[in-house]
Amino acid sequence: MYKALIVDDEQMIREDLQDFVGWKEAGFTEVHQAGNGAQALKIAADIRFDLVLADINMPGMNGIDMIRRLREQGCQAAMVVITAYGEFEYAKQAISLGVKEYVLKPIDFGELQALVSRIAGQLRATTEEERNRQFVREAELACAELLESAALLRREKAEEAVERLFAAQHALCQPLESVFPLLRQTIAEAESQLNSLDSSGYAVRQGVFLELLQRLAACESRQEAIMLFRQLAAHLTDGYEEAGTADRSSFSHLKALIREHLEEDISLEWLAQRVHRSANYLSVVFKRETGENFNEFLMRERMMVARQLLGSKEHRIVDVGMMVGYANYRSFNRAFKNYFGQSPSDYRSQYGSKP
Structure with a gap:
């Protein structure tokens, strides 16, 4: 799920950091290694890392300069630096680069494990929040397109909007219940549109809208929810089509x-x-x-x-x-x-x- 990069000029330390931390248990499915800052920059140019764990004192390019260069490359990973007591004041420079966590030498692997698990939890929370925001954006666009396409008598486009809505629900790991408020809101907007267009025609069709709401309340499967949205699109398109002749005249x-x-x-x-x-x-x-x-x-x-x-x-x-x-x-x-x-x-x- 997540990817980590270990950067240290000593191979034994890199191996210990990889072997004595439960990376997979914390949610990190990939752990890469770099022996110096330049190598780390090259690897990070091709891979989007979620966590970078780096020694602050390395020959050539130190950890602070490497992190600065990573940020310039667009790396948004959580940064953790390994530092000795004598280097701690120097490590404070990293605060401006978004480094908020430090691991002191000699390394306590129990504390490091807790730190990695905590960062993984933060990543999960951030990822879930972003997925939720993205779903809301995509769902609102899909519902708006459903309404517009129906009003323009574009039945296939309205059905495509339904497909995009449920594709987003699946891809962004949203529960089925997340689409129910959207359907209720879309039905309300559809009723308002048809009533504004032709109040007598809406009165004839109102029972169908009520039936859709009742079926929504009892909906238990994704397939049934998709069917409800499709029926709404078809019903709304038919309503506009029936009233279309009067509109055009x-x-x-x-x-x-x-x-x-x-x-x-x-x-x-x-x-x-x-x-x-x-x-x-x-x-x-x-x-x-x-x-x-x-x-x-x-x-x-x-x-x-x-x-x-x-x-x-x-x-x-x-x-x-x-x-x-x-x-x-x-x-x-x-x-x-x-x-x-x-x-x-x-x-x-x-x-x-x-x-």
Whole structure:
């Protein structure tokens, strides 16, 4: 599980350190040796060590310099130095390099065994904590993709998200119970989305969501949990598909509403208040219907109208900016240049005509 590196210029000491410590019992499946600092640096360049046990006083490159070089190489291993009483003050320099443990000569192998076991325990705790954090990150992404894919009517993508979720659960050694809160949360978000889309349609489907929750409460196997997630993805996709025709017929109204109010401070929340839908739902609709997110769509609309208005010299450039939602010339100039690669004034000089 873990890997250790013993660094000492005396072979007998290296052998004793390897033979008289229960490395495997502590969780170290690999123990390597190096006879000097340079050799240690070469070995550590290819192997990620969890613990480095090094004599502080070695010819050529001492232990402190070696540890400094290891840190520069990116080695994050726990560092333990072996030192004599007379070298102890010198060893304190290692504190700045993250060395917190010392083994005094002559070596007490009982104390060293306890130290190695303690470090292994710290490594296990850190590893488990990192696995938990990584699972939460990957699980949240998978559930978000499940919801988005279902809303975009991409059934296969939604099922792939389910597969990734359970692959992460297995790879990161998470208990089956870790996915249950995720399913409950995803069901709640799915219900909210469908209710926002079509409250009457959601009312018809609500019983299926309740059944999924009831089956979740009695779930005892990984395969059954996977099936519940897959059924949620299919059920949610069907709900969006059934409501899709009404969405598409009304999408032209959304676009027209935006174009009529380009001079205003438009946002998803602004639009949601006017069409009595949730901002999250509208975000999905724009992505599905245009392939763009809402902000990309809004920017394109503003730039297309601005370019059309700049083609005529009927309006001042600053007024054109205000007509498409920019309160000042500087922000309009920056946005137009980022979008088209030239400033509004340059565009008008090149393409504009007299009124």
